[in-house]
Amino acid sequence: MPRVIVFGSLNMDLSIACGRMPHAGETISGSGFITNAGGKGANQAVAAARLGAETCMIGAVGADAFGNDLHRCLEAANVDTAELATVEETPTGVAVIIRTDGDNRIVLDPGANHVLRIADVETALERVAQPGDIFITQLECDVATTFSALAAAHERGLYTIFNPAPACEIPPETWHNVDLLCLNETECAAISGMLPVNDDTANAAFKRLAALGVERAVITRGSEGSNVYDVELSAHVPAREVEAVDTTAAGDTYIGALAAALVAEKPLIDAASWASAAAALTVTRTGSQCSIPTKAEVDAL
Helix, strand or coil: CCCEEEECCCEEEEEEECCCCCCCCCCCCCEEEEEEEECHHHHHHHHHHHCCCCEEEEEEEECCHHHHHHHHHHHHCCEECCCEEEECCCCCEEEEEEEECCEEEEEEECHHHHCCCHHHHHHHHHHHCCCCCEEEECCCCCHHHHHHHHHHHHHCCCEEEECCCCCCCCCHHHHHHCCEEEEEHHHHHHHHCCCCCCHHHHHHHHHHHHHHCCCCEEEECHHHCEEEEECCEEEEECCCCCCCCCCCCHHHHHHHHHHHHHHCCCCHHHHHHHHHHHHHHHHCCCCCHHHCCCHHHHHHC
16 A cells, blocks of 8 residues: 655644734643644654654654654654664754643744755655556645655655745646645735635635646635545535634644545545544644544544
């Protein structure tokens, strides 16, 4: 069976809850402080692995306590860490998260996530990738390396899933190397110029993405569900109704679950529905990787 290969970020999340966002220069009381393994790449890898896919992580951490913890968390989720580098000169990436009213604000220091270059990724792909594998990447690592990694994976016959987060300017030639674009409302607005607040605006946004060269896309819209597009399909997938506690890893869980379902040869629309269920379970729990459900939990839902 094909495997999921993730090139992406690993961060230690430092998260605290408060009743509201503090104003400039203000100190307020918080509660529920936690440290939790995170980073978009690591979260997506853990989600894919917990949801049944053989998964490999390509990335870097610092030679420090956070890096050691992140390494152990991936291994505990049965993610292959043979291509996870430990670097001496740069600390592990850190994300500071403020949680309020079921939503979050995040400040990120990328640290070791920006160390790897395309030669490192290509060497890793040579060792672990086979045609038909699924390759996932985001934009929390060095962006030039990420765009080159998409091209390298596509040239090797991998099915590429691109999550353009955080959003930035995308070189036009990149879209040729993307088999499936998966992005949220904010990222969609940044790239297409259209905020997908309903099905009509989501359809209009996809037409703009298609004009750029995107052939397949999933636009996630939080509690409003997701919209799935390819050359023969346009469909809305409703979200599961749950009480949101923390949305930190919801999008990453969705993408990891989507990849796991595609590896299992589910049609795209069915994969999106299954991913929606996984993301719904995630938001009912606090934290990043610790909130990601197992395959048995998603199947039960």
